[in-house]
Every structure is written in structure tokens, then in C-alpha cells.
Amino acid sequence: MPNSVQAEVEVRRSRRRKRTVSAYRRDGKVIVMIPDRFTRAEEAEWVTTMLDRLDRSEKRRRRTDDQLMSRAHELCREFLHDKVQPTSVRWVGNMTTRWGSCTTSTGEIRLSDRLATMPAWVVDYVLLHELAHLIEPSHDKRFWHWVDAYPRAERAKGYLEGVAHAVALDLEPCPEEEAGA
Numbered sequence: 001m002p003n004s005v006q007a008e009v010e011v012r013r014s015r016r017r018k019r020t021v022s023a024y025r026r027d028g029k030v031i032v033m034i035p036d037r038f039t040r041a042e043e044a045e046w047v048t049t050m051l052d053r054l055d056r057s058e059k060r061r062r063r064t065d066d067q068l069m070s071r072a073h074e075l076c077r078e079f080l081h082d083k084v085q086p087t088s089v090r091w092v093g094n095m096t097t098r099w100g101s102c103t104t105s106t107g108e109i110r111l112s113d114r115l116a117t118m119p120a121w122v123v124d125y126v127l128l129h130e131l132a133h134l135i136e137p138s139h140d141k142r143f144w145h146w147v148d149a150y151p152r153a154e155r156a157k158g159y160l161e162g163v164a165h166a167v168a169l170d171l172e173p174c175p176e177e178e179a180g181a
């Protein structure tokens with residue numbers, strides 16, 4: 001499983017920033033924001049510290065692959081009448097254009113780890129979406145009949161569209177970690 005220690009890191013120096021350091025993940029990269037006055041040694045030290053913190057906070061929040069699998073079973077029961085069962089569900093770090101994918105022939109489901117820090121109901125929506133593809137491979141009426149049974153389907157679609165839009169606009173989210181330097 002990829003973690004921030006292996007991720008590409010981009011350090012951004014800010015003149016406005018006096019004492020705070022922050023780090024967040026975007027597009028598979030970790031952005032570390034530091035005050036412009038930091039020395040190279042301070043930069044290196046803070047990058048290590050912030051990667052470690054980001055990693056720990058993501059691990060606390062992220063469901064494990066096993067938890068994803070049992071959640072998938074619950075969603076199948078609740079929304080898909082147990083018509084299908086995935087053979088595996090796991091996070092992947094190399095998905096750049098999709099939130100999730102599935103292989104209908106094998107029943108394998110993969111979720112982009114960019115979802116890992118999003119609300120559980122958004123992750124559930126993508127998971128249910130991929131599970132429904134095991135019944136209906138295309139985005140046809142029958143497919144949406146299954147997926148839209150999920151009460152927060154519309155809200156989750158809007159949430160994900162919003163995130164994709166913000167990334168395209170190159171907006172920065174609020175920093176996830178703030179620490180006094």
C-alpha cells in the first residue's frame with residue numbers, strides 16, 4: 001500500500017507564512033508548505049516530520065482493505081439484494097482518472113486512495129457504484145436503478161464532481177496539518 005513516505009513531495013515556500021508548516025495530499029503528490037525563511041536543513045527536517053504526521057493521520061482515518069470488504073458485503077445486502085459479491089476490495093494509489101474500478105470477470109474492486117480521506121458516505125457511494133457494475137457493466141438505466149437506491153447518491157456525485165472541479169482549477173484545499181515551527 002502506498003504511503004506518503006514514498007510519495008512525490010513538492011515543497012512550497014511562502015513569504016506570508018511566518019511560523020506554520022502544513023502538508024496535504026493532492027493528485028498523488030504531497031505538498032508541504034513552509035515559511036520562506038526556513039533553511040534547507042529546517043526544510044528537510046519539517047518535510048520528514050510532516051510526511052510522518054500525514055501518514056499517521058491518514059492511517060487513523062482510512063479503513064483497511066478488510067474493512068472495505070466487509071462494508072462491501074453490507075452494501076450488497078442493503079442495496080443489491082445480495083445479487084453479487086466481490087472477490088476482493090482494495091485501495092490503489094495509481095488511479096489518476098477514476099475514483100474506482102472493477103473487473104467484472106473476476107469480481108475485483110479497486111478504490112483510489114485519494115478517496116481515503118473523504119467522508120465514509122462518499123467512499124460507500126463509490127464502492128456501491130463499483131459493486132453495481134458487477135451486475136450492470138454499463139451506466140445504463142438498470143445500473144442507476146441500483147446505485148440511486150443509495151440515499152446519498154446524488155450528494156456523493158456532487159461531492160466528487162466538486163473535488164474534480166477544484167483539482168482542475170488548481171485550487172488548494174485548507175491545510176490538513178498545521179504546526180508551529
Ligand SMILES: [Zn+2]
Binds near residue numbers: 129133139
Ligand atoms: Zn461506473
